[in-house]
Amino acid sequence: MVQLAPDYMLFLADTVIAISSFLAGFSATIFITLLTLAKPGTFARIAIGASAFVAVAFIIALNSAVTITFTLHPSAPAAVADSPIDRLRITATIAFLLGNMALLSAIGIAGWIRSRPLGIFTSVLAAIGVLFVLGLLT
Numbered sequence: 001m002v003q004l005a006p007d008y009m010l011f012l013a014d015t016v017i018a019i020s021s022f023l024a025g026f027s028a029t030i031f032i033t034l035l036t037l038a039k040p041g042t043f044a045r046i047a048i049g050a051s052a053f054v055a056v057a058f059i060i061a062l063n064s065a066v067t068i069t070f071t072l073h074p075s076a077p078a079a080v081a082d083s084p085i086d087r088l089r090i091t092a093t094i095a096f097l098l099g100n101m102a103l104l105s106a107i108g109i110a111g112w113i114r115s116r117p118l119g120i121f122t123s124v125l126a127a128i129g130v131l132f133v134l135g136l137l138t
Contacts, residue, residue: 001086009085010072016065016092020099024058027051027103034110043112043119050106057099064092097133104129 004012031051038044068088071080108126112119 001089006072009089010069013065013068013072013092016061016096017069020058020062020065020096023099023103024055024062027054027058027099027106030106030110031055034113038113041113043109047106047110047113050102050109054099054102054106057095057102061092061095061099064088064095068092097137100133101130104133 028051031048031054034044034048034051038047065088068085070076071083071085071088073081104126107129108123109119111122
């Protein structure tokens with residue numbers, strides 16, 4: 001794992017906190033909306049499950065990043081500041097990436113709840129999004 005300067009890790013953690021908190025709330029809203037308004041069916045169940053997964057993934061990323069900020073704070077007690085954060089970095093990264101992929105999947109599948117043409121359109125958009133996210137990793 002690449003060693004990062006503590007101030008840079010703190011900046012990254014703060015960024016993950018901001019993005020994850022927004023996307024967790026957004027996906028929880030999608031989850032509740034689909035749960036209450038979607039027509040029963042296979043696509044609705046998959047979209048509901050995917051949106052629930054998204055919310056949980058971003059909440060995990062959020063909590064991991066918050067713990068990183070607690071650890072890296074200059075006034076943190078020695079017992080906290082000496083805690084290893086490698087697992088937290090890995091957890092935050094994986095949860096953030098999984099949340100992004102699941103959000104794109106939920107968007108792709110949600111169109112199928114209404115119609116085939118809308119399903120094709122949202123699936124193509126989601127596939128383009130996945131390609132962009134994966135392209136950013138390389």
